[in-house]
Amino acid sequence: MSLGTTMKSSIGAKVLMAITGILLSLFVVGHMLGNLQVFLGPEKLNHYAETLQGLGPILWVIRFGLLTILLLHIGAAFRVTRMSKAARPVDYHQRKDLATSFAARTMMVSGVLLLLFVVYHILHFTTHTIDMAGVGELHDAEGRHDVYGMVVGGFQHLPTTAIYILAMLVLCVHLSHGVSSLLQTLGVRKESNASTVDKIGPIFASIIFIGNVSMPLAIFIGLIS
């Protein structure tokens, strides 16, 4: 069977979603670790940002790669959702859920919200198109783009902070089902490790949530200024 035919099957589409899900999750981890340097002060964060910018063409390769992964993930998600909607044309008057979770039932909703957030986030901190606090174009003493000043200035603004914290809540919900789910999809979950696998998603999602929310929160309450 060709790779294309395989990936279009019900199982192949889920495997594609799982693999792209892993890559996106790894990106989320890397992105969080990089940004946590805000706690180490302006020198560290601005240096990190400059290093990333200094990657030049490689940065574009990474951006293009991430976009492709995200598009494959979304494409597979829509394919799977369409198959599943079509599979039950007449709904029940009554159907009780016995095993599933809120997160599992709302993957499409959390996914679409995440997509909207990703667009907003890029317009905000990458292109500075949306700059409610007016801190997008600062420069530090060494003439570098003052990312530290931009982030700290940005999160002193309540609506911005609120949007980021809510978005992280959505990400947390998506990953709490997603990460456990992908381990089942890829055939890792067995009877002997099922309860551990079912905890990995919520634990991973909570770590991402705490790590990412700690930054806007610390800035907003004035721990970092």
Add this chain to the structure above:
Amino acid sequence: MKITLHVWRQKNATSKGGMETYVVDGVSADMSFLEMLDMLNEQLIAEGKEPIAFDHDCREGICGTCSLMINGVAHGPDSGTTTCQLHMRSFQDGDAIHIEPWRSRAFPVIRDLVVDRSAFDRIIQAGGFISINAGGAQDANNLPIPKPDSDAAMDAAACIGCGACVASCPNGSAMLFVAAKIGHLAHLPQGQPERAMRARNMVAQMDAEGFGACSNHYECEAVCPKEIPVKFIAKMNRDFMKASLCSES
């Protein structure tokens, strides 16, 4: 006991159908759920009305013919139990019970609560068999099978093909059924020669029948009257991906 029933009535495959309400009085707690429906049907016949059509055969929990979505749960409230093995003692006097057919594009309603499950037969025909000529019976233990493998094969083989997994899945997915059938033969030496082909063909037929994909809600495992675990779905995914990507055709 006095029970109020809200039952899906539908004249034939093309008519519209809807919920109808009936009251059955004098139900004994020792009756099975299907005996309670028999009682209602006799009452309907006496009144000159059409009895309710529902599927049943062995009434012993082994054939997989009975179905019914009872108060929103496939095979009703008792776990690990088919509808035919469910008893009225699981309900209380005065209860209202909703009964609907399995809902799936691949399982069209034929009449009332009866659906056409031949999609499952076509999935089996696509690969759920061993086509080698077995010859005469071998001596016992000629073909050694490790105990964990034979146990796992038997766990999967417990599937009676009732379709509760499809009925309960929010996605109308048949993965637990297909996984049980693939997993059953994949654990046995006799199943090895056709293992890759079986996984590919059965999954392709499952998709062609219009079943949904798996989002790992695990509703199927919760209602399966034979308590088949979703670990077989994980195993099927591994088999299918290996069969699709590593095969020469």
